[in-house]
Amino acid sequence: MEDGLILDSAISQNGKKNKPFVQIRGLTKKFGEITAVDNIDLDIYQGELFCLLGGSGCGKSTLLRMLAGFEFPESGTISIDGIDMSQVPAYERPTNMMFQSYALFPHMTVGENIAFGLQQDKISKTEISDRVNDILKLVELEGYIKRRPQQLSGGQMQRVALARALVKKPKLLLLDEPLAALDKKLRKQTQFELANIQEQVGVTFIVVTHDQEEAMTLSSRMAVMDMGKFKQIGTPTEIYEFPESRFVADFIGSANIFEGKVINSKAGHVTVSTDVGELIVNYGQSVSEGKNIWIGIRPEKIHLSKTITKKLDGNHIKGVVEEIGYLGETSIYKVRLENGQIIDVSAPNQSRPMNQARGITWEDVVYLSWEPESAMLLNS
Amino acid sequence: MYGKRSRFLTIMLTIGMAFFYIPMILLVVYSFNYSKLVPVWGGWSTRWYKVLFESEEVWAAVNISLKIALVNATFATILGMLAALSMVRFGKFRGRTLFGGMLVAPLVMPEVITGLSLLVMFITLKQLFGWPENRGFVTITIAHITFSMAYVAVTIQARLTGMGQSLEEAASDLGAKPFKVLTAITIPRLTPALISGWLLAFTLSLDDLVIASFVSGPGANTLPVLIFSRIRLGLRPDINALATIIILVVAVCIAVAALIMFRQQKRDLLDQKLAEQER
Numbered sequence: 189m190e191d192g193l194i195l196d197s198a199i200s201q202n203g204k205k206n207k208p209f210v211q212i213r214g215l216t217k218k219f220g221e222i223t224a225v226d227n228i229d230l231d232i233y234q235g236e237l238f239c240l241l242g243g244s245g246c247g248k249s250t251l252l253r254m255l256a257g258f259e260f261p262e263s264g265t266i267s268i269d270g271i272d273m274s275q276v277p278a279y280e281r282p283t284n285m286m287f288q289s290y291a292l293f294p295h296m297t298v299g300e301n302i303a304f305g306l307q308q309d310k311i312s313k314t315e316i317s318d319r320v321n322d323i324l325k326l327v328e329l330e331g332y333i334k335r336r337p338q339q340l341s342g343g344q345m346q347r348v349a350l351a352r353a354l355v356k357k358p359k360l361l362l363l364d365e366p367l368a369a370l371d372k373k374l375r376k377q378t379q380f381e382l383a384n385i386q387e388q389v390g391v392t393f394i395v396v397t398h399d400q401e402e403a404m405t406l407s408s409r410m411a412v413m414d415m416g417k418f419k420q421i422g423t424p425t426e427i428y429e430f431p432e433s434r435f436v437a438d439f440i441g442s443a444n445i446f447e448g449k450v451i452n453s454k455a456g457h458v459t460v461s462t463d464v465g466e467l468i469v470n471y472g473q474s475v476s477e478g479k480n481i482w483i484g485i486r487p488e489k490i491h492l493s494k495t496i497t498k499k500l501d502g503n504h505i506k507g508v509v510e511e512i513g514y515l516g517e518t519s520i521y522k523v524r525l526e527n528g529q530i531i532d533v534s535a536p537n538q539s540r541p542m543n544q545a546r547g548i549t550w551e552d553v554v555y556l557s558w559e560p561e562s563a564m565l566l567n568s
Numbered sequence: 569m570y571g572k573r574s575r576f577l578t579i580m581l582t583i584g585m586a587f588f589y590i591p592m593i594l595l596v597v598y599s600f601n602y603s604k605l606v607p608v609w610g611g612w613s614t615r616w617y618k619v620l621f622e623s624e625e626v627w628a629a630v631n632i633s634l635k636i637a638l639v640n641a642t643f644a645t646i647l648g649m650l651a652a653l654s655m656v657r658f659g660k661f662r663g664r665t666l667f668g669g670m671l672v673a674p675l676v677m678p679e680v681i682t683g684l685s686l687l688v689m690f691i692t693l694k695q696l697f698g699w700p701e702n703r704g705f706v707t708i709t710i711a712h713i714t715f716s717m718a719y720v721a722v723t724i725q726a727r728l729t730g731m732g733q734s735l736e737e738a739a740s741d742l743g744a745k746p747f748k749v750l751t752a753i754t755i756p757r758l759t760p761a762l763i764s765g766w767l768l769a770f771t772l773s774l775d776d777l778v779i780a781s782f783v784s785g786p787g788a789n790t791l792p793v794l795i796f797s798r799i800r801l802g803l804r805p806d807i808n809a810l811a812t813i814i815i816l817v818v819a820v821c822i823a824v825a826a827l828i829m830f831r832q833q834k835r836d837l838l839d840q841k842l843a844e845q846e847r
Contacts, residue, residue: 256737256741257741258737258740258741277740278737278740278741279740279741279742279743279744279745279746280743281741283741284741284742285737285738285741287734287737287738288734289734291734291735291737291738292738293735293738293739293753294757295756295757304739304742304744304752305742305743308742308743308744308745308748309743335842336839338836338839338840338843339839339842339843339846340843340846341843341844341846344846352742356742356743
């Protein structure tokens with residue numbers, strides 16, 4: 189068990205154990221009766237690419253807008269680089285934002301859009317034009333300086349928006365669904381570009397997204413949000429491999445869940461009695477005996493075979509293949525257990541399905557097995 | 569289905585168009601009538617145009633009407649924009665609902681009431697402060713601003729609401745102070761609505777007969793007031809000539825507006841093509 193993984197890896201990654209760059213304490217924002225952000229605390233460190241992930245209406249955008257200074261909290265504080273931002277209006281904050289629909293000024297050219305922020309700071313014209321040219325080079329849009337936003341493709345508009353937000357060299361860059369308006373192929377490519385640019389400029393990024401894949405690829409650390417609160421904060425690996433609750437396990441990726449009662453727990457070895465039998469989990473944490481608990485197991489961590497491959501400590505359940513979904517690179521098997529529960533199992537298609545002489549097909553009786561280290565212990 | 573024009577549609581279109589335009593065509597034709605009596609055809613002539621151009625009274629009225637319309641349109645646009653901005657962009661403030669209601673009240677208020685109340689106000693003001701001394705240019709302009717501002721405010725309010733706030737937020741995020749955001753982003757983005765609001769206020773003022781006849785004095789007649797007062801004494805061929813000229817001016821304005829819109833559409837189409845090439 190890699191115990192170290194649970195530790196604050198973001199801090200050790202950067203080698204800086206100094207104080208957080210963005211410090212949020214007890215932040216609450218209400219819209220009438222609805223509490224959009226509910227008494228949250230968060231620390232973000234210099235140079236991080238931090239993702240706020242959640243469904244619509246979870247409060248992630250409101251939190252971002254409070255960081256930018258478009259909304260002001262009911263209570264709580266935000267400090268950036270040690271300075272309290274409570275009373276500072278948007279135009280005086282050391283932050284810049286990249287808007288979801290880019291919000292490029294349609295009556296200005298690309299160059300004028302990017303220069304707009306610099307012009308507010310009384311910078312000399314030659315310096316403005318140098319900085320505009322430099323940033324256009326960074327986002328690979330040289331030669332587009334005279335174009336108007338309407339004359340650009342979606343991907344180009346996205347890069348102009350990024351350039352406009354970066355050109356003022358903000359201490360903190362806020363990105364609201366930066367890739368949502370792009371088509372799927374371009375989105376994947378841009379994800380990596382965005383992470384590269386962040387590494388080059390070294391600015392702290394906070395990205396709001398509803399797309400878990402985007403959050404996983406981009407972020408150094410992320411927070412899963414629901415109903416105005418953080419469900420879990422950690423690196424993508426921590427959140428995927430060690431979710432704390434059923435909500436997080438289900439929101440990030442998918443998980444098969446069994447409910448049960450702890451009958452034995454010692455040194456991280458937990459035995460849980462469920463209605464599919466006794467299951468053993470090695471999750472690196474101990475739980476009090478007799479407690480109700482949920483066990484999660486991810487579809488790709490389950491091994492599927494037609495015969496029992498008995499190994500010590502393994503978990504085995506018998507079932508019948510109900511359905512097979514062929515996705516190309518993988519196939520999803522829906523397996524019905526004896527208690528009626530349907531379990532998802534995914535397996536890579538290492539050879540073509542029709543070439544598999546003894547492959548698994550509909551109505552086959554199969555045995556599901558997984559290692560105790562692969563299962564997850566979840567709170568409600 | 570649309571390839572062959574249906575007979576029914578053609579007939580309905582013809583009837584509709586005839587309904588709109590036959591009165592105007594008749595007016596234009598009769599303006600070239602030689603006879604002094606409007607309904608009696610006396611052969612083609614342009615004599616009434618000559619009479620019209622020599623009439624100082626008509627030119628004075630045209631002059632004052634245009635002046636009032638210009639001043640009114642400008643002030644109504646500025647005030648209407650400020651009212652719309654405070655309704656849409658200032659969030660909730662005390663009395664917002666009342667203010668919103670009062671803003672659109674002139675749209676539904678009968679013109680006679682508006683005119684009468686303004687007249688009473690001007691008389692009271694004169695008794696109290698000795699101003700305005702005479703009713704005329706100033707009083708008509710003030711009266712026009714009060715009602716056309718409501719139309720402008722509604723036009724701009726719709727545009728502001730549809731525009732959303734993200735461009736303004738982006739500007740503020742980039743360090744622009746509120747006044748700079750207004751001049752650099754909001755007003756340029758509002759330009760189409762400001763132009764149409766201005767034109768609306770301009771035409772409303774040129775059109776208005778009821779309110780102007782309440783608050784105008786002997787010294788200053790607007791064109792509609794003049795036309796109406798002359799018609800009361802019977803149809804006159806020189807008024808037909810005047811009406812024909814007005815129709816011509818309006819037609820030219822519409823043609824210019826259509827041309828501008830056509831060119832804008834062409835530009836948008838070109839932009840779109842350019843953007844598609846970039847994929």
